[in-house]
Amino acid sequence: MSALRPPSLLDRSPVLKATVGSRGNLALSTVVLILAALAFPPMVRWLLTDATFFGNAESCKAASGACWAFIGEKLKFIVLGFYPQDEAPRAYAAIALLIGLVGLSATPRLWGRKLAAAWIASLLAAIWLLGGGGPLSPVPTEKWGGLPVTLLLSFGSFILAFPLAILLALARRSKLGGVRLYAVVLIETVRGVPFIAILYAATLLFPLMLPAGAAIDKFARAAAALSIFVAAYLAEIVRAGLQAVPRGQSEAAASLGLTSWQTLRLVVLPQALRGVIAPIVNLAVGIFQDTTLVAIIGMFDLLNAARAAATDPNWIGFYAEAYVFAAAVYFVFCFTAARYSLWLEGYLKTP
Amino acid sequence: MNASAETEEPGRTRPGILTFVRLWLGGWPLAQIALYLGTLLAVFWLGRNLVANMARLGLTPGFAFLEHAANYEIGEGFIAYAAGDSYARAALVGLLNTIAVSALGCLLATVLGVTLGIARLSANPLVSRLVQAYVELLRNTPLLLQLFAWNTVIHLLPGPRQALSPLPGVLLSSRGLFLPAIDTGGHGATLAVAIVGAVLAMRLILKLRRHLAGPSPRRAVVLAYLAAVLLPVAIASGFGVAFTFDVPSLKGFNIRGGISMTPEFAALMLGLAVNASASIAETVRGGILAIPGGQWEAARSLGLRPFSVMRLVVLPQALRIILPVMTSSYLSLTKNSSLAVAIGFPDLVSILNTTANVTGQALEVIVLMLGAYLTLSLATSMVMNAYNRRHVLRGDRR
Numbered sequence: 133m134s135a136l137r138p139p140s141l142l143d144r145s146p147v148l149k150a151t152v153g154s155r156g157n158l159a160l161s162t163v164v165l166i167l168a169a170l171a172f173p174p175m176v177r178w179l180l181t182d183a184t185f186f187g188n189a190e191s192c193k194a195a196s197g198a199c200w201a202f203i204g205e206k207l208k209f210i211v212l213g214f215y216p217q218d219e220a221p222r223a224y225a226a227i228a229l230l231i232g233l234v235g236l237s238a239t240p241r242l243w244g245r246k247l248a249a250a251w252i253a254s255l256l257a258a259i260w261l262l263g264g265g266g267p268l269s270p271v272p273t274e275k276w277g278g279l280p281v282t283l284l285l286s287f288g289s290f291i292l293a294f295p296l297a298i299l300l301a302l303a304r305r306s307k308l309g310g311v312r313l314y315a316v317v318l319i320e321t322v323r324g325v326p327f328i329a330i331l332y333a334a335t336l337l338f339p340l341m342l343p344a345g346a347a348i349d350k351f352a353r354a355a356a357a358l359s360i361f362v363a364a365y366l367a368e369i370v371r372a373g374l375q376a377v378p379r380g381q382s383e384a385a386a387s388l389g390l391t392s393w394q395t396l397r398l399v400v401l402p403q404a405l406r407g408v409i410a411p412i413v414n415l416a417v418g419i420f421q422d423t424t425l426v427a428i429i430g431m432f433d434l435l436n437a438a439r440a441a442a443t444d445p446n447w448i449g450f451y452a453e454a455y456v457f458a459a460a461v462y463f464v465f466c467f468t469a470a471r472y473s474l475w476l477e478g479y480l481k482t483p
Numbered sequence: 484m485n486a487s488a489e490t491e492e493p494g495r496t497r498p499g500i501l502t503f504v505r506l507w508l509g510g511w512p513l514a515q516i517a518l519y520l521g522t523l524l525a526v527f528w529l530g531r532n533l534v535a536n537m538a539r540l541g542l543t544p545g546f547a548f549l550e551h552a553a554n555y556e557i558g559e560g561f562i563a564y565a566a567g568d569s570y571a572r573a574a575l576v577g578l579l580n581t582i583a584v585s586a587l588g589c590l591l592a593t594v595l596g597v598t599l600g601i602a603r604l605s606a607n608p609l610v611s612r613l614v615q616a617y618v619e620l621l622r623n624t625p626l627l628l629q630l631f632a633w634n635t636v637i638h639l640l641p642g643p644r645q646a647l648s649p650l651p652g653v654l655l656s657s658r659g660l661f662l663p664a665i666d667t668g669g670h671g672a673t674l675a676v677a678i679v680g681a682v683l684a685m686r687l688i689l690k691l692r693r694h695l696a697g698p699s700p701r702r703a704v705v706l707a708y709l710a711a712v713l714l715p716v717a718i719a720s721g722f723g724v725a726f727t728f729d730v731p732s733l734k735g736f737n738i739r740g741g742i743s744m745t746p747e748f749a750a751l752m753l754g755l756a757v758n759a760s761a762s763i764a765e766t767v768r769g770g771i772l773a774i775p776g777g778q779w780e781a782a783r784s785l786g787l788r789p790f791s792v793m794r795l796v797v798l799p800q801a802l803r804i805i806l807p808v809m810t811s812s813y814l815s816l817t818k819n820s821s822l823a824v825a826i827g828f829p830d831l832v833s834i835l836n837t838t839a840n841v842t843g844q845a846l847e848v849i850v851l852m853l854g855a856y857l858t859l860s861l862a863t864s865m866v867m868n869a870y871n872r873r874h875v876l877r878g879d880r881r
Contacts, residue, residue, distance in 0.1 A: 150606040157607045164609040309507030310515035314522075325856040326821035328832055329849065336836075336845040340536045341529040421625035428825055435628055451635050459624045459632075466623035 179456075189447050202450040203457050206441040210457065213277015213432035213440075215262075222268065223280050226258040230283045238472055240479065255288050273351035277432035279461075281351075285433070286420045289358035290366075296359065297366035298401070304371055315367070322364035327425055330357045335429050354426050362419055369411045373404035409480060413473035417466045434458060533846060542843050549574070549847075555837055557829045559745050570838050577834030578855060584752050584830065585817040585859075591756035592816060593809070596763025601793070603768045614764065621761035627822055629758055633750040634826045643738045652730045654738055660749040661731035664742045677715035685711040747828035751820065759816045766808045770801035810867040814860050821856075831855055 143149065151161045182197025185204075192199035203210070208220065215223050233254050236242055262280055264270035276284075303315035322330065334357035339347065377400050385395040405412075427436035438458040442451045508515065537544055549571040556566050560576035561583065603614040621629070638657055641647065646656035652663035685707040731738050744752070774797050782796040783789075823830035832852060839848040 147608060151609055160605070160607050161609050164607075164613055306509075308509035308511060308515055310519065314518060321853065321857065324860040325853050326818040326832065328821045328824065329852045329856060332832075332836060332839070332852070333849045336839055337849050340845055341533045343532050344536060344539065417623075424625040424627040425822070427627065428822075435625060435631075439631065451631075455628060455632050455635065459628055462625055462628065463620070463623045467619065470619075470623065 192450070198453050198456070199450050200453065202441075202447050202453050206444065206447060209278075209441050209444075210434065210438045210454070211278045213281065213437040214275050215277055215280070216271060216275060219264075219269065219271060222261045222264075223278075226261040226280050227283065229254050229258055229261070230280075230287060234287075240476070251287075251291055255284070255291060258284055273349050276351065278437045279434050281426075281431065282420070282423050282434045285355055285358060285423045285426065286416070289355055289362050290416060290419060292355070292359040293362035293366055296363040297370050300363060300367035301370035301374060302396075304367065305374060319364045319367055322361060323368070327357075327361050327422055328428060330361050331425060331429055333357070350429070350431070354429065354431060358419070358423065358426075361422075362415070365415055366412070369408050369415060370404065372411070373406075373408035374400065376407050377403045406480065410473050410477040413469060413476065417469045417473075420465060420469075421462065434461060537843070540843055544844075544846065546847055548842050548844050551842075553838070553841070555841065557834065558827070559748065559829065570842070573834050573838065574831065574851065577829060577831035580748075580829055581817075581820055581823075581831040581855075582859070584748060584755070584823070584828070585820045588752050588755040588759065588816050588820065589813045591752070592759035592763055592812070595756060595760035596812075597767050599760060599764035600767025600771070603764055604771060618761045618764055621758055626754070626758050626819055627825055630751065630754040630822055630826055633754040634747070637746045637750045643733055646733070646738060652728075654731050656738065657746065658738060659746045660744040661738050662742045662744075663728055663730045665728060674715060674719055677719070678712055681711035681715050682708060745828075747823075747826055750826055751823050751828045751830075755816050755819055758819070759812050763809060763812050766805050766812065767801070770805035770808075771797060773804050774800050806867065806871050810864060813863055813867065817859055817863060818856065
């Protein structure tokens with residue numbers, strides 16, 4: 133019967149059919165629209181129409197919306213933390229260097245030994261730019277803060293963790309029982325406890341374990357803790373990649389006369405790593421977010437700097453604005469990386 | 484155990500202990516011995532420094548300090564604690580707080596996550612897009628930031644006098660979240676024991692019945708459990724124990740009655756649950772998508788309604804894919820509950836950290852911390868694996 137009827141508007145538009153086509157969907161759509169109608173106007177009012185974009189704390193307090201003037205005023209502090217004002221260009225240069233390198237790394241054509249070398253060189257350069265030395269006046273790591281700390285910690289720990297992770301993954305697949313046990317215990321212990329516990333071990337316990345008088349910088353300790361943490365998770369990803377390389381590959385390489393080291397370096401590892409690039413990018417996003425935990429041991433990364441900005445006596449209490457701004461920065465970084473990971477997965481599948 | 488003996492290849496015997504050791508040691512026993520020796524030396528060196536440093540600070544290594552009196556207060560807990568109780572008791576308060584917030588968080592995250600995961604697959608683009616936005620927002624911002632935001636929001640809520648009441652009996656205010664409770668008049672523990680006992684007895688009866696006369700009908704099972712819960716309550720009321728609903732209400736300057744959650748507990752629990760619900764929703768969505776379309780079609784052609792198709796055919800199969808991933812979501816939620824220290828909720832890490840700062844016994848405290856979380860992780864995995872074997876993979880058992 134219905135087949136004889138001319139196609140209605142609903143039959144021609146799949147979107148309309150899915151939203152209002154049946155009683156259930158009509159009800160769902162209504163609920164969603166009512167929720168949107170309730171949530172959106174106050175949100176827009178707070179974010180934009182009632183917000184204060186220019187002015188001071190008094191004009192902000194008078195208005196009912198967000199105080200974006202606060203972000204404008206404290207932007208430098210949120211991005212750089214307690215880094216000395218006069219040396220700010222150095223920190224900006226470090227940020228530009230690291231972000232630029234991420235951009236370069238996103239191009240699969242450039243992957244190779246040179247890029248790896250560029251990474252190590254840039255990290256060292258960023259540390260030099262921030263910390264000083266030579267012609268640059270020294271800035272102690274306690275003064276480092278904001279975005280450079282977030283970037284340096286997450287990228288640096290990843291680079292440091294990489295060789296360790298490959299070693300752990302290989303050890304976990306070793307024929308030698310003792311080596312295998314060693315890797316399993318190390319990986320599972322680190323994965324079984326919260327990052328904060330490792331961070332505390334590095335900040336509270338490790339200094340006690342050094343000979344009297346010796347000391348290691350807090351920043352370095354946090355970076356080391358983060359590297360160990362990343363290495364355990366990365367090792368499991370690399371292990372999955374190693375498992376996916378067919379046995380025939382290493383047998384073929386051996387029959388060509390390659391040594392086991394050459395087989396590993398030239399045949400097995402490249403294929404194993406290529407297979408798990410997307411999970412590695414996802415892990416990197418997670419680690420980028422986890423660097424915020426250094427706030428708990430009193431370091432001023434981007435999030436903690438944003439929080440500290442809201443404790444400025446002149447601009448006290450604008451926590452919501454600080455959090456929304458920090459969330460936006462993290463979202464831009466992480467969302468871009470997640471989308472890139474999706475694209476990359478497709479790109480790597482096509483031969 | 485019998486099954487493995489049967490499936491073993493014929494003509495192959497298990498290697499003897501010596502062969503096993505030889506295989507385990509592999510080709511380079513010396514290299515392995517060197518590895519362990521090196522580690523041992525490093526541990527010894529670090530340990531010697533530690534003991535020397537502790538002696539310099541006037542500390543003795545060991546867990547004896549746990550018996551000493553702690554001089555700090557703890558904001559909240561499930562067992563009585565006051566400054567002057569031992570450090571061990573303080574740690575126990577923290578452990579219970581961690582377990583409570585994690586367990587409640589997992590429960591809420593599962594309910595939210597499964598609902599959202601199914602909603603994400605809705606043909607209705609308004610619904611699926613809304614869920615997608617929710618998932619993207621939560622996945623691409625740091626958890627710590629989310630917890631800060633929840634904490635701020637809860638403290639921005641109106642005071643007790645103007646408390647919000649989203650549902651009757653539920654009050655939300657800057658003093659925390661208040662839920663109605665059943666007042667058992669001090670007989671809660673006895674009643675709980677009675678109910679558990681009755682449920683176990685009913686299970687036994689049902690099991691015996693099944694042995695005699697095939698599977699019991701669903702209605703009998705439901706009735707039996709209902710009776711098991713209601714009978715002890717009825718008998719207790721018969722003996723004069725009065726049960727009343729304890730609905731939270733404003734008394735004086737604060738809200739009293741019912742079950743209360745402090746703002747910190749509520750912020751942590753909600754933050755963890757909402758954050759985990761995003762990844763659970765993605766897991767559920769992936770698991771459902773992995774079920775071949777033929778299953779849907781076959782179930783529908785049998786005349787099942789969409790809800791029943793989901794409940795009886797698709798979800799049980801999807802659960803096999805979902806459950807292992809869900810387990811790791813629970814594990815990470817439990818570990819993430821340690822972020823409590825950032826918003827001032829006294830969880831295990833927060834209390835142990837205070838203990839370490841007060842006593843200086845960093846090594847012991849870190850060992851306790853690692854031990855507690857490894858045990859919790861192991862326990863969660865074991866429970867989830869047992870559930871997986873018993874309920875999810877039951878079709879595979881022969």
